[in-house]
Amino acid sequence: MIDYETLRCVAWVIIGLLLIGFAITDGFDMGVSMLLPVLGKSDMDRRIMINTVGPHWDGNQVWLITAGGAIFAVWPLVYAVSFSGFYFAMLLALASLWLRPLGFDYRSKIDSPVWRDVCDKALFAGGLIPSVIFGVAFGNLMQGIPFVLNDLLMTSYKGSFWGLLNPFALLCGLLSLSMILTQGSTWLQMKTTGSLHSRACAFSELSAIVTAALYVIAGIWAYNLDGYHISSAVVTDAAANPLNKQVVTVAHGLFQNFNHYPVLWIIPALAVIAPIFTALSAKKQKDGTAFAMSSITVTSIILTAGIALFPFIIPSSINPSHSLTIWDATSSEKTLGIVALIAVIMVPIILGYTLWCYRKMFGRVDKSYIEQNKTTLY
Structure with a gap:
């Protein structure tokens, strides 16, 4: 039987893996959506780009839905504070995500340049807004959120939507945007041919270097930020009570x-090295390597933020003692045990099925493929 302390750590790992899975998989199709007006020089180019993610984009969003459900199950207080503090930001992100199925599914239903341009703009917004908002959210978490709890553990958020748009958080938003754009462009390298492939390679070089530069700047800034430390005895197996x-x-x-x-410094170091190798791989048109290096970049950046915060999940900038940690903001031991059991069984199945789908649908999309299947493709 796994003890309560271990289950709490396992829950933290599960949430982290789900967020990384979302950033890697949904990241590349959001990146492709944002690149439509940048790399798509013609309607055929844009249709090719859309169909590189056509078989996968809706399945990729399941990572976000699963992460949200898992947070509700294992960290109910975190869920409550997040939706209190980030309510309008989350609503904006969800509203933009709703534009994606409309853009994907209905773009080719009407043979009109005006209609397709509207759908392209919807897809662009559906990639841009969530990418920035999720980065801004992480930037605010690393600084602390202005909330307090009362004796009944009810949340009272003291900030505002505009307060979330502080300089460091906006820098993290730009880093997230650059990271997702690189993920999308390296995906296009693997899935396209000809001039579109060449443009994707050139963009990957640029965006990867920008990602590395923004990460270094954000890292230097973050290194000078205040951290949070539990000064009382740390009880890792007691009933959850943040007070x-x-x-x-x-x-x-x-x-x-x-x-x-100190061994953990390997992770932020990878977040600098990996985008440099992404750019070099893109320059040499080693498409698979570029995408793999971009995925390592995404993983390293998210892990850097997670490890920097650990064991805190949401620090309170108003009353640090009300901060939520993995030791006092979790569900019951039984709930965590059920979640861990489901994860052990289902995650390998989902990963296996996902990899099988990618393998079966792997291949480059070109003009002839679109023309041969123009009535069935996006």
Whole structure:
């Protein structure tokens, strides 16, 4: 039988894997959507781009839905605080995501340049807005969210939507945008031919270098941010109650976990090295390697943020002692056990099925393929 402390750590890993899975898979189709007006020089180019993600985009969104459901199940207080503090931001992100099925499914239903342009703009917005908002959210988490809890553990959010758009959070939003664009362009490298492939390679070189530069700037900034530290005894197996601890802020302490365990610096180092290799691979037109390096970049960036915050999930900038951690914001031991069991059984099945789908549908999309299947493709 797995103890409560271990289950709490397992839950943290599960949520992290789901977020990484979403960023890697849904990241490339959001990236492709944003690149439609950039790389698509003609309607045929744009249709080719859309059909490179056509078999996968809707399935990729399941990662986000699953992550949201998992957060509700294992971190109910986190779910409550998130929807209180990020309500309008999340509503904006969800509204933009709703544009994607409309753009994908109805773009080719009407043979009109005006209609297709409207759908292309919907797809562009559906990729741009969530990419920036998710980055802004992580930027705010790393600084702390202005919320407090009362004696009944009811949340009171003291901030505003505009307060979320602070300089560091916006920088993280730009980093997220660049990261997703690189993911999309490297995907297009693997799936296209001719001049479109060449443009995708050139864009991958540029966006990968921009991602590395933004990450370094954000890292230097973050290194000087205050961190949070549990100053009271850390009880890892007690019933969840965020009010039963004392937390202090540590000047320039956001990366204290990396300083305590120096081997962890490998992860942020990878987040700098991987995009450089992405650019080099794109330059040499090693398409699969470029996409793999971009995926490693995504993974390393998300892990850097997660490890920097650990064990905090949502720090409180108003009253640090009300911060939510993996030790005091989780569901019951039984709930975590059920979630862990489901994850052990279902995640390998889902991964296996997903990989099988990608393998069966792997191949490059070109003009002749579109013309041969123009009545059935997007």
